[in-house]
Amino acid sequence: MVAERYHEIQKRVEAACARAGRRTSDVTLIAVSKTKPVEMLKEAYAAGARDFGENKVQEILEKSPALPEDIRWHMIGHLQTNKVRQTVGRACLIHSVDSVKLAREIEKEAAKHNMQMPVLLEVNVAKEESKFGFYLEDTEAALREIAAFPHVNIQGLMTIAPFVENPEENRQIFRELYQFFIDIKSKNVDNVNMNVLSMGMTGDFEVAIEEGATMVRVGTGIFGERQIRENI
Numbered sequence: 692m693v694a695e696r697y698h699e700i701q702k703r704v705e706a707a708c709a710r711a712g713r714r715t716s717d718v719t720l721i722a723v724s725k726t727k728p729v730e731m732l733k734e735a736y737a738a739g740a741r742d743f744g745e746n747k748v749q750e751i752l753e754k755s756p757a758l759p760e761d762i763r764w765h766m767i768g769h770l771q772t773n774k775v776r777q778t779v780g781r782a783c784l785i786h787s788v789d790s791v792k793l794a795r796e797i798e799k800e801a802a803k804h805n806m807q808m809p810v811l812l813e814v815n816v817a818k819e820e821s822k823f824g825f826y827l828e829d830t831e832a833a834l835r836e837i838a839a840f841p842h843v844n845i846q847g848l849m850t851i852a853p854f855v856e857n858p859e860e861n862r863q864i865f866r867e868l869y870q871f872f873i874d875i876k877s878k879n880v881d882n883v884n885m886n887v888l889s890m891g892m893t894g895d896f897e898v899a900i901e902e903g904a905t906m907v908r909v910g911t912g913i914f915g916e917r918q919i920r921e922n923i
């Protein structure tokens with residue numbers, strides 16, 4: 692079941708890339724496995740998934756020992772500063788840097804490991820009160836501050852678009868973030884590589900790809916509905 696769904700989503704990713712005149716290899720499909728058991732992750736792995744997304748570091752710690760080592764674990768959920776220690780060095784990419792304070796904690800921890808931690812800045816494009824992330828107009832200043840941390844490597848931006856019935860309603864949001872992404876990229880800020888644009892979920896990943904996403908985070912579409920209605 693998981694394998695069929697994974698292949699189906701992959702096909703839709705490919706079709707969206709074709710419509711947008713983009714290469715399939717430009718878009719990474721992240722299988723969002725939060726709340727799902729290891730058995731289901733194994734099925735996705737067997738179907739070809741190598742990038743998995745979790746919103747709690749605890750789940751990465753619990754699941755990863757039972758799974759192959761070549762899996763790339765993406766931290767996509769809001770990260771509390773007291774969880775940074777467990778996350779740095781385990782996640783390949785933290786998508787959810789939403790404050791300078793959090794980035795500073797990551798800096799400290801990455802320095803201890805003598806590594807550079809790849810991160811994305813989360814942007815709350817629609818200014819939803821229920822969501823984390825920088826407002827678009829505050830993002831450049833925050834990015835410049837965080838870029839000064841030598842052990843934090845900003846690789847791009849992430850957004851969680853509003854929950855909508857019709858994905859077309861989010862097209863403008865994705866477009867705005869893409870414009871900003873291109874704008875920042877052209878400024879060539881030291882210690883910043885604007886290469887990753889993480890946007891699009893089960894309900895709207897095709898529109899996100901058409902508007903420039905390089906990573907899409909798909910949970911329900913691959914693993915089915917979640918029992919727990921978690922905060923994202």
Ligand SMILES: *Cc1c(COP(=O)(O)O)cnc(C)c1O
Pocket residue numbers: 723725746767768851892893894908909910911912923
């Ligand atoms: C849960 C989650 C997703 C996946 O959502 P689906 O609608 O199930 O595809 C994507 N991104 C983040 C940050 C999430 O927390």
